[in-house]
Amino acid sequence: MKKLLLVKTSSMGDLIHTFPALTDLSEHHPNEYEITWLVEESFADIAKMHPMTKEVIIFGSRRWKKNLFKRETWQEFGQFKKALRSEKWDLIIDCQGLFKSAMMTKIAAQKGTIPTYSYSKESIRDPFAARFYQHGFSVPKGLTAIERNRQLFGKIFDYTPAPLANFGIQHWDETSPLTPEEPFAALIHGTSAENKEWPEAKWIEIGNWLFEKGILSILFWGSEREKERAKRIANKVPNAIVMPKVSIQEAGLILSKATLIIAVDTGFAHLANTQDRPVIGLFLGSHADYAGVIPTQNNPHAVNLGGKGQNPEVSKVIEVIESFNILK
Incomplete structure (x- = not known):
């Protein structure tokens, strides 16, 4: 391979995107490529x-930046470069399109002996990186x-992606074990x-409306500030559950069983999207037409509301929930 x-x-x-x-590549070129990410x-x-x-x-740039003057940081970076250069890649694709990712691509390309692919100057996020x-x-x-x-993958590998993604x-x-037994949002x-x-x-x-429809609400949190907000919301919504702090993997298991997911612009919305659950994306400070949830081959129930500078109404x-026809 x-x-x-x-x-x-x-x-x-971004990774989930x-x-x-x-998936397209595996369908159009089955058993032809193996991916190192x-x-x-x-x-x-x-x-x-x-x-x-x-x-x-593993690319530890965020941690390395905080410890630039430590010997261990530069040792790790040296091992990182060695890992990039130790494999004879058949090709390299940079989907990030930034100067930092372009530099990593250049290291891995081993003095230009390995073909590298990304967006053109007109299409890339950082035009300087395109060179x-x-x-x-x-x-x-x-x-x-x-x-x-x-x-991008379709053009690199010469195929046309299907209309709906998978x-x-x-x-x-x-x-x-944290997954509620009754229907939940x-x-x-x-x-x-x-x-x-x-x-x-x-x-x-919306939590109270869902309760009236027989759907209890669960709330995740990732910081103390979010935890306190989750508690305040749960105090005003009957039977609402504030989850303990969970890993991404555990959150995914719970989301995969949800009757409905309502999410602001966050990676967890896209994690839910991978499980083909009914999902509504709420956008207030960013554009839904770029990073919104999407209908898939297995799930038509994915809708974005709002946009940059907007505030979707309950x-x-x-x-939208009623249009999904998922309530008993």
Whole structure:
């Protein structure tokens, strides 16, 4: 099998956005490529979720930056470069399209002896990075992140992706002991930026509406601030459950059994999307047409509401839920 090095280091959502492109490749060129994924260390488990991923090479840049003057940092970086150069890749694809990822691609290319691929100067996120690839392909910027990755792979490997994407992730049969036995909705309220947060009053309103429909609410959290917000919401929503702090893997197991997921712009929304569960993406500080959830080959129930500078109304969320026809 040919050895493909994939450079897509972060973040959680960005990695998941790449999954459908790998699924397309496996369908159009079955058993022809094995993937080694260059990934930021905190997201290595995400990269491993896709069955095309055989190995990962850990990129510790975030931690290295904090410890630049430590001997161990430079030893680790040396080992990292050695790992990139020790394998004779057949090709390298950089889906990140930034100067940092371009430099990692250049190291792995072993003085230009290995072909490198990414977006063209007109299509890439960082136009300066485009000069470091041997092959650049034009992909419209107006597409979703998922579709841009799919189109890039299609042009590199000469095929046309199917109209609807497939994340290619096996639906998890295992059940977490934290998974409620009755029908439940996951209210994913935590995100990386305050301007992406949906108001607490609206979470409470939708939680109460779901309770009236026989759906209990569960709330995840990743920081103390999010934990306190989850508690405040749960105090106003009957039978709502504040989950303990869980790993990404455990959260995935729980989300895979949800009747419904309502999520702000966060990687967990895309994790839920891989499991083909009904999902609503709420956008307030970013554009839904780039990083929103998507309908898939196995799930038509994925809708985005709002956008940059917007604040979706609860009535609109209810309208979408009813259109899914998932309530008894």
